[in-house]
Every structure is written in C-alpha cells, then in structure tokens.
Amino acid sequence: MPKVTLMFKSRDNLYYEFFIENSDVHIMNTLRRTILAETVTLAIHDVYINQNTSVIPDEVIAQRLGLIPLRVEPSELNLTEEAAAVEPDLKRLYKLTARLRLRKINTEDATKVTKVITVYSGDLESIDKKTLRPVYDNIPIVKLGPKQEIDLECIAKVGRGKDHAKFSPVSTVAYKIMPTLNVKDNCTSCGECVNACPYNCLEMELGKPVLKSLGLYNCDLCRICVRHCPEKALEIEPNNRDFIFRIKLIGQLQIDEILDQIDAIFERKLDYLVDKIEESINEYLKQTTQE
Numbered sequence: 001m002p003k004v005t006l007m008f009k010s011r012d013n014l015y016y017e018f019f020i021e022n023s024d025v026h027i028m029n030t031l032r033r034t035i036l037a038e039t040v041t042l043a044i045h046d047v048y049i050n051q052n053t054s055v056i057p058d059e060v061i062a063q064r065l066g067l068i069p070l071r072v073e074p075s076e077l078n079l080t081e082e083a084a085a086v087e088p089d090l091k092r093l094y095k096l097t098a099r100l101r102l103r104k105i106n107t108e109d110a111t112k113v114t115k116v117i118t119v120y121s122g123d124l125e126s127i128d129k130k131t132l133r134p135v136y137d138n139i140p141i142v143k144l145g146p147k148q149e150i151d152l153e154c155i156a157k158v159g160r161g162k163d164h165a166k167f168s169p170v171s172t173v174a175y176k177i178m179p180t181l182n183v184k185d186n187c188t189s190c191g192e193c194v195n196a197c198p199y200n201c202l203e204m205e206l207g208k209p210v211l212k213s214l215g216l217y218n219c220d221l222c223r224i225c226v227r228h229c230p231e232k233a234l235e236i237e238p239n240n241r242d243f244i245f246r247i248k249l250i251g252q253l254q255i256d257e258i259l260d261q262i263d264a265i266f267e268r269k270l271d272y273l274v275d276k277i278e279e280s281i282n283e284y285l286k287q288t289t290q291e
C-alpha cells in the first residue's frame with residue numbers, strides 16, 4: 001500500500017507537498033489530471049450589462065469577471081454533489097448557481113482635475129448566497145473616469161477545468177519522480193560528477209557519489225553528472241515508485257474539499273466502468289445461450 005507523508009504546508013493553506021511512497025506513475029497522473037480537469041468549482045459564466053460607460057468594451061469586462069476565482073462555503077452550496085453526479089441534471093445545475101451584482105459610479109466632477117477610480121473584484125456583491133465572495137478582493141476589473149458608471153449582474157455556474165481553465169481550482173499540480181543512483185565498480189572516486197551537478201545534489205561518501213536528503217529533493221534528473229563521468233560509471237534513473245506531489249491551490253476549494261471531490265469522482269467512474277463490463281458480459285452470455 002502507498003504511504004503518504006505531508007512534507008510541507010504553506011501558512012495560507014494554499015501550497016502543499018506530499019511524499020508518496022510505493023505508488024505508480026499512472027496513479028499519480030490520474031490524481032493530477034482529476035484535480036486539474038474534473039473537480040468542480042463555481043465561476044461567473046453569464047454577465048448582463050445594464051450600463052457601461054467606461055472605455056472598456058462589455059466583452060472584455062465579461063471575460064475578466066469570468067476569471068475571478070469565487071469561493072462559496074459547502075454548507076450553502078455543495079459542489080461535491082455535482083462532482084459525484086453521473087449525468088447532467090438541469091434541476092441540480094440550476095440549484096448550483098449564484099448571482100452577483102457590480103455597481104459603481106465615479107461621482108467626481110468632470111470639470112475638475114480628472115480622478116480615475118478602479119473597480120476591484122472586492123466590489124462584487126453576492127445577491128442570493130451569503131457566503132459567496134471573490135477569493136481575492138484586489139483583482140482590477142475596470143477603471144472609471146469622472147461620471148463614468150458600471151452596472152451589471154452576473155450568474156456564476158458550476159463547471160470543470162476540462163470545460164474552461166477558469167473552473168480549475170489549482171494553479172499548479174505536478175509530481176516529481178524520485179531518482180535512483182547507481183554507481184558501478186569502475187568508479188575511480190574522482191568527484192567530477194559531484195562538481196558537475198548544478199544543484200549540489202551529490203556528495204562523496206566512502207569514495208562514492210551519493211544522493212541524500214536535500215540532494216534527493218532537488219535532483220531533477222538532468223543527467224549532467226552522468227555525462228561528466230569520465231569512466232561512464234554513473235547511472236541515474238527515475239524509480240517510478242516514490243514521488244513528491246505538489247499542489248498550489250487558487251482558493252475556490254480547500255484541500256479537504258478537493259480530496260472529497262476526487263473520492264466522489266473516482267467512485268463514480270469506477271462504478272460506471274464496472275456497470276459497463278457487467279452489461280457487456282450479460283449481453284455476451286445472452287447471445288451465446290440463444291445460439
């Protein structure tokens with residue numbers, strides 16, 4: 001069974017590093033792709049512009065609004081419900097929407113010294129969900145000159161990263177395969193490989209180069225050390241068994257919510273696969289008994 005250890009967690013709970021032992025590349029890749037493309041978040045999808053006298057066209061403002069990450073508490077809107085859903089259901093999707101409003105006017109007198117104001121994501125107000133808010137309040141949307149005005153309503157809908165990148169809850173999700181070093185008997189202990197490594201990953205121990213602690217963490221398998229060995233005595237390969245898994249969240253979902261969704265998505269997909277296999281076996285058996 002794989003063993004998972006939390007190696008690092010940033011103070012803002014947005015960056016995590018896990019050390020995963022005894023797993024496999026395809027499992028890491030499934031995890032990565034599911035987090036990136038299958039998890040469900042909420043993002044602005046439709047924008048109704050009542051008034052826009054700024055210099056920015058409506059379409060550009062709508063595009064900017066769509067890219068603002070939104071957070072809603074699961075007690076008010078359960079996104080895992082959508083992640084676990086087998087088929088699209090309009091009733092459920094309608095329930096999983098939220099409305100926001102943005103109204104701002106620059107009341108400065110145009111005849112006086114020009115004063116431009118900036119409208120930020122923090123100026124968005126939720127209409128029907130108490131806990132809905134932009135993850136960051138300081139994303140600029142539009143600048144308003146004197147007497148200019150913006151007045152619009154937005155509908156936020158649920159979606160997945162595979163529909164549009166704005167729904168993805170992570171800015172980075174990646175894994176690094178741990179290296180394995182093999183030093184052959186013809187090593188002359190010259191130390192050239194140690195000097196050649198650009199990240200200082202190698203050190204000499206009992207006359208042989210070794211990868212230890214930070215070296216193991218930093219090695220990116222560039223193989224510069226291998227190319228510098230005059231005796232061709234060094235081999236370094238990915239072990240395809242141990243990994244460092246890194247996740248940088250944007251903030252729409254917390255790490256435990258992402259894990260809950262992955263659980264639901266895997267279960268749904270496996271159930272679907274098992275059902276399909278059972279169906280095809282039953283179909284085959286039916287045909288053979290008729291013959």
Ligand code: SF4
Pocket residue numbers: 196197198199200201202218219220221222223224225226236
């Ligand atoms: S593969 Fe690259 S990073 Fe790793 S030990 Fe060799 S030179 Fe250093």
Ligand code: SF4
Pocket residue numbers: 183186187188189190191192193194208209228229230231232233234
């Ligand atoms: S460069 Fe080659 S021969 Fe020299 S210490 Fe490294 S592995 Fe040994």
